[in-house]
Amino acid sequence: MPLPFLTADRAFDEAADDIALPFDDRDRWRRPYRPGPWRVGAAALLLLLASYVLFAAVIIAFAGGLSGAAACGGGALLIIVAALRLLRMGVWVSARGLRRVGFLSTKTLPWTQVTEVRTVQQPVRWLGLPRTVQGQALVLVRGNRRGEAAAPLLTTHNADFLARPEAFERAADTVEVWAEEYHRG
Template sequence: MPLPFVTADREDRVHAAQSVTLAQADRDVWRRPYRPGPWRVAGGALLLLLASYIFFSALIIALAGALPSAAVCAVCGVLVVTAAVRLLRSGVWVSSYGLRHAGLFRTTTLRWTQAETVRTVQQPVRWLGLPRTVQGEALVLGSSGEPRVLLTDHNADFLNRRRAFVRAADVIEGWAAESRG
């Protein structure tokens, strides 16, 4: 059985997808211009592992005859699976329409015309989304109101992956520049 996700052609296809320009892009297709980082994938995997234990507990409780308790356990399992999927899908997505910043609880979509500036700046950034801050780089979206941090080099996607952060920031800045002019 071929495993294309572990071969070198997958890397070529990822780089080809990252180099798609606005003129070549489909309007309705949202692309993440980078791969999810190992910290994000590990967090999603741990949540899915926890969900499997919760579902197994629901099965045991249902077999014991306490159906309302089993239903509560199953609902908790569905909530954990939903959180894992949202965690894995969070990040920055781009299309010819605009830019979508997906978080764990909220997703914001802006047209390219609403994004006044997209630039990389040196500033204190949160380490893995925790309250602790370190000096790093951030990709900042300047639109009407306060600037919004889209990506940092210390978030779950780019911690210890400096080149991947630079490449993703360049792709997003390129899409923003191409949309404005």
């Protein structure tokens, strides 16, 4: 079964430098980068934990405790959903706008409300933890009166780009090109 949210479209990697938006169907939501090794590793560990919990559910069911087996099965299902949601997290773009998928929430912003998307040097959170380090962040400036910047969309120290500065630059450039393309239109 293909998991389209797991990998970015190959066209992002194979596109020529002069073609920024190499897609025929621009209305489809796509992530302009592949999930990083930290995110994939965490999801793999969660799926491994889910397999152990499912195995425990089978043992409990054979022992005769159906309510305990159902509870373990439900817990394993929650762990699997959490792993899949962890893989889906990130920034997605389409002709309709920019979508930021978090673990518990998804926010979509139409391109008409985007004033600017730019890369800035600032303190960023390391792997989403409270500790901050100096790095780069792709920030979105909304079209409100105050012109305040929102939380960073991508950073050089998040689970997708830690120790992968080239991948961050490529993803940030792609999101900036999408924003420029649809902000003009």
